[in-house]
Each structure stands twice: as structure tokens, then as C-alpha cells.
Amino acid sequence: MSRRVALVGAGPGDPGLITLRGFELMCSADVVVADFLIDERLKQHIPRHVRIVDVGKRPGRNSMSQDAINAELVRLAQTHNLVVRLKGGDPFLFGRGGEEVDALLRAGISVEVVPGVSSALAGPAFAGIPVTHRGLADGFLVITGHRHADAPLDYDWRSLVGSGLTIVILMGVAHRKFIAQSLIEAGMDPATPVAAIESVAWLEERSIRTTLAGVADVALSSPAVMVVGRTAGLELPWKRSTTLAGFKIQLLRPFDPSDELALRLRDRGALVVQAPAIEVQDPSDGGAALRSAIAAIQEYDWLIFTSKNAVERVVKECHDLRSLAHVKIACIGTGTQAALGRHRIGCDLMPPDFVGESLVESFPPGQGRVLLPRARVGRDVVPHGIRAKGWSVDVVEAYQVDIGTPRITLDQARMMDLVIFTAASTVDAYRQQYPGVMPKYAVAIGSVTASRLRSAGVESVHMAREFSVDGILELVENLHASIETS
Known part of the structure; x- marks a missing residue:
């Protein structure tokens, strides 16, 4: 495969403004050489294994000269198949893209230029x-x-x-x-x-x-x-013709480019920042316990999912979904149910309220075995409650969560109009990521999360009538309307 460098115009900020070709190249690069004016919301789409080299010029700080950037691009191109030079706006509009292309061509390196949307x-x-x-x-x-x-x-x-x-x-x-x-x-x-x-x-x-x-x-x-x-x-x-025009919303759950809630909020004009409070990591044992449990899945009567993260981990370890044919499946939340649906897996039981207490209340009494794959650390309401109903419950670590790297600055966090907290753990993580920042308005998914927010001193805490995408959208729109008229 020939080595090449692609100069990609990233647009002026919003990740939705990068071209399809630019996005394809960015996601398939071996290394991305990025300007300072590349929004973190776009960087989140760069696969984790891709190295990001920051060559941005910042006012008042020592920065790489253009000659040094040219030399770095040539050097990287000599050891990588695809180097993407990610530039704010358009590469050829006051972006010195012409100088970089000239240097690369003189070094005998293949180049592709992808125009971008200019702030002009x-x-x-x-x-x-x-x-x-x-x-x-x-x-x-x-x-x-x-x-x-x-x-x-x-x-x-x-x-x-x-x-x-x-x-x-x-x-x-x-x-x-x-x-x-x-x-x-x-x-x-x-x-x-x-x-x-x-x-x-x-x-x-x-x-x-x-x-x-x-x-x-x-x-x-x-x-x-x-x-x-x-x-x-x-x-x-x-912009003001949409129901959530200009409303700045921070969504704290792990980043997912196809997150339905984020997409539908944007459709209504909201400025959505997917800045995860927590990051999903591989289980501490490398998945050994989960693989062992899935290998013995025939011994279980029920399989319980409390998050979509557990769904993805189980499906990854389950090499033949027919092995789940005899197992009844319970799940909490429409997001978890949707994750099952993407793999053509049905759900036999979903409680009316998307919290562990409701699942325990809805779960039938019995004497068989239940498998609960979940995060390494989690609430024990579900396993304790189901055991009290006569079942034998095996809790298996499917993944672990860590506090995520802040994706926005403290000043940007203070600018947000609304923060959506998806679990009690996101409340604790948010406080560590943005010390001293108090959300203006908070939406809590579940009563446990709401209680944690109130104990943290957040005054305006709201809960949807239904913990689904539609329920949260209705709540956010009503809240925005009340703020606009107050």
C-alpha cells in the first residue's frame, strides 16, 4: 500500500460539518496531525488506536513553525500508510495547506486534498x-x-x-x-x-x-x-425555528456516535456535547469470567442486562446466539432493549420503571439460576432482591468504568444550560471532572441518580415521567419552554 498524506478540511467546529470523505479518511488513518482549532466533539470520532499529534498554533504560546510542521508531515508519511492532516475550515483558505502540499510533493509523497467548510x-x-x-x-x-x-x-x-x-x-x-x-x-x-x-x-x-x-x-x-x-x-x-434552538446540553454517558438521544436533540436545534463522565473499559480479568459464564450458558434460566454496555460484551463473547434460545432475558431501560434489538435478541421482561428496584419487584419467584453480567462495581439491589425471591444469582464482571478525561473546559462546562446524568456514578465523576461547577439544570435518569444530585447540592433536578428517549425529549422540551418564558 502506498504511503500518503490527506489534507482534510475539518470545518469550523461542529463535527457535523466535516465532509463524508474527510470523515472516512480521519477514521481510517494511522495518525492524525491536528490543528488547535479542531473541536473535541470531532476528535471523539477518531478511533482510540489512532495516534493524534497536536501541532496547533496557540496565541501567546510557543508553537511549531510551519517549516517544522511540514517536516513532521514528511517524517510521519515515511513510516505510516495514511497520515491525515486535520485542518480547521478549508485547507487552502488561509490554512497554509498549499505550503504543506508543496513540501510533501517535493518529498515524493502522495497527497490527497479534501476541501472543508470554511468559517467564511x-x-x-x-x-x-x-x-x-x-x-x-x-x-x-x-x-x-x-x-x-x-x-x-x-x-x-x-x-x-x-x-x-x-x-x-x-x-x-x-x-x-x-x-x-x-x-x-x-x-x-x-x-x-x-x-x-x-x-x-x-x-x-x-x-x-x-x-x-x-x-x-x-x-x-x-x-x-x-x-x-x-x-x-x-x-x-x-436557528430559532426549532424547539430547542441554541439550548446547550451536556450528555454524560459513554460516547456513541449513533446515540439516539443525542441525534434527536440535535434535530430539535440543541447544541449537544457528548462529554462522557465515565469511560467503559475492558474487565479487570480480561473477560475470563464472562467467557466462562457464557460457555456454561445452558445452565442458566435467566440472563439480566442492566445496561447496553453489558449487552455488547456478552454478544461479543457469545459466538453462536442460538445458545441463548432457552434463556429468558430481562433488561432495564429502552436503551438496553434497543441494544438487544440491534442483535435481533428479544426481551422477556422489562420493568415499568427503569431502575433496579422495579426489576426486582417485577421479577418472578423461582429456584433456578440467573446470570447478571454488569460493571465491576455496581449497586447490589438487583442481585440481593432476586436472591430473596429464591433464585441463585451469579454476578459476573463484563466491563469496568473509569472517570473519563474531561472533553470540555471548566468555562465551557459552566456555559451548559442542561446536563443529563444517566447514573449515580456520572454524578460523582462529573464533580471530579469539573470541580466547583454546578449544573444550572439537571435531568436525572432514575431516582437514585436524582437523590445523588440533590445531595451534591444541585437545586434544579428533573426526572422524566418515562425513562426513554421520548420521555427525556418531552421533559427537555418542556423545561426549555419554561425557561424561555420565565
Whole structure:
């Protein structure tokens, strides 16, 4: 297989903005060389075995020079089949992608370039600004507001003004006063609308409306996209047309790109951050106990699943699902039931409330054997309660959970409007990940989780009437509506 480097435009933040080809390459890479402006929400999709090399340039910190980055790409390409250079926005729009391609080609390395969505277009679009609009602007220009080595911004300002086109400025926050003065001196009306969009498609995204005369006096932070022209006076608030528009929700359960709750929340306009409080790890014995139990599955009458993680571990060890034909299956929660369904496995018993106490209450008395594969550490309500009904219960470690690495900063955690806690363990982990941060609103899956939140001092704790995706969606939408009207 020939060695190659792919320059992939990651888009400006939201992982949904990367192209399909870019995503395919990122997920099949041997190593990913990432910019600073690559959102953690996108990095979560990179397989765990893939090495990530950070070459991002950060303001005020020593960073790799472009020549050093070029050399690193060449070096990595010589020892890996596929190196993905993951760049914010588009590789060839002020991203120095051309310099990297040139260096790679001169070194005899095959290159693929995957264009990306630029903040020059995404920023205005998210702010409800079309960069072209019939009767207002027949085209647009993209210019940089900061040149290499602080070279002067010696544009032909009169030509820019005379074009009548929308002007999109990247990296221009620091020089916005000079840019505005230059445009006004070249004949542009000081009252010309200006929009600035900070941190496009990130959690911190913010839009500011002003005029050319006033842009120097408004507080702006980098990175920001500035839009100058008549279209900047438009505001097509498409984001506010959804029921959860702009609602920032943190989901704490282990990351799953196909998580139904996360997907349906996004469909309603919520900004969902899948920042797991816990991470699922292999069992401490390497799976020996679980393999032994599955090998003897004929000896069991019931198989109980309390999480979808246990389902996946059991299915992985069960090489022929026909061996489960005689076993009755109980599970807690629609998520667990859905995991069984993905493997064409039915469920004989699911309690009305998705907690261990309800399962014990619903479970029939008997004298046979029950297998309970679960996390290494868990509540003993289910095994103790079922044993009290006459059954012999074998609790087997199927996986273990550790506190996850924080995916967002403390400041970002404070920005979240709502945090969804899926188990009592996520409450404890959250407090360790984000010390001193108190959720504004919390949704608890189960009474045990709700009790743990209240004991931790969280004041606004809410529980769905039904612990299902539909039940949580209904609760979140009602809660959002009440906040909006309060």
C-alpha cells in the first residue's frame, strides 16, 4: 500500500460539518496531525488506536513553525500508510495547506486534498446572513485581516468598496479599527452594516451586530468572522425555528456516535456535547469470567442486562446466539432493549420503571439460576432482591468504568444550560471532572441518580415521567419552554 498524506478540511467546529470523505479518511488513518482549532466533539470520532499529534498554533504560546510542521508531515508519511492532516475550515483558505502540499510533493509523497467548510461561509450562515442576496450583493470577497509577519494590509480599498460585494474578513479582530477606517476613507458609508461571529460552530459562538463606524468600539474576541456590506443587515433567524434552538446540553454517558438521544436533540436545534463522565473499559480479568459464564450458558434460566454496555460484551463473547434460545432475558431501560434489538435478541421482561428496584419487584419467584453480567462495581439491589425471591444469582464482571478525561473546559462546562446524568456514578465523576461547577439544570435518569444530585447540592433536578428517549425529549422540551418564558 502506498504511503500518503490527506489534507482534510475539518470545518469550523461542529463535527457535523466535516465532509463524508474527510470523515472516512480521519477514521481510517494511522495518525492524525491536528490543528488547535479542531473541536473535541470531532476528535471523539477518531478511533482510540489512532495516534493524534497536536501541532496547533496557540496565541501567546510557543508553537511549531510551519517549516517544522511540514517536516513532521514528511517524517510521519515515511513510516505510516495514511497520515491525515486535520485542518480547521478549508485547507487552502488561509490554512497554509498549499505550503504543506508543496513540501510533501517535493518529498515524493502522495497527497490527497479534501476541501472543508470554511468559517467564511459557515459564520454568516449560522448568523442568518446570506453572503449573496438578490438586489443586495451579487458576490462576495474573502480577505485576511492579518498578514504574515505583520505585513501591512495594503489592499486596493477603493476597488473593494467599488465592487459592491459583501466583504468577509477572517483574522481581522485585532486590526478592525484600521480596516474600518480604510473602507470609510475609500468611500464606504460609515453606517454600512457589520456582523461579527465569534467562535463559529463552537460552544462559545456569539453574533454581534454593529456598523462600520462602530465596529472598533464593540468588544470582540478571536477567532471571529466579520461580514461587511448590505447583506450583513439581514437576519434570517433559521436557528430559532426549532424547539430547542441554541439550548446547550451536556450528555454524560459513554460516547456513541449513533446515540439516539443525542441525534434527536440535535434535530430539535440543541447544541449537544457528548462529554462522557465515565469511560467503559475492558474487565479487570480480561473477560475470563464472562467467557466462562457464557460457555456454561445452558445452565442458566435467566440472563439480566442492566445496561447496553453489558449487552455488547456478552454478544461479543457469545459466538453462536442460538445458545441463548432457552434463556429468558430481562433488561432495564429502552436503551438496553434497543441494544438487544440491534442483535435481533428479544426481551422477556422489562420493568415499568427503569431502575433496579422495579426489576426486582417485577421479577418472578423461582429456584433456578440467573446470570447478571454488569460493571465491576455496581449497586447490589438487583442481585440481593432476586436472591430473596429464591433464585441463585451469579454476578459476573463484563466491563469496568473509569472517570473519563474531561472533553470540555471548566468555562465551557459552566456555559451548559442542561446536563443529563444517566447514573449515580456520572454524578460523582462529573464533580471530579469539573470541580466547583454546578449544573444550572439537571435531568436525572432514575431516582437514585436524582437523590445523588440533590445531595451534591444541585437545586434544579428533573426526572422524566418515562425513562426513554421520548420521555427525556418531552421533559427537555418542556423545561426549555419554561425557561424561555420565565
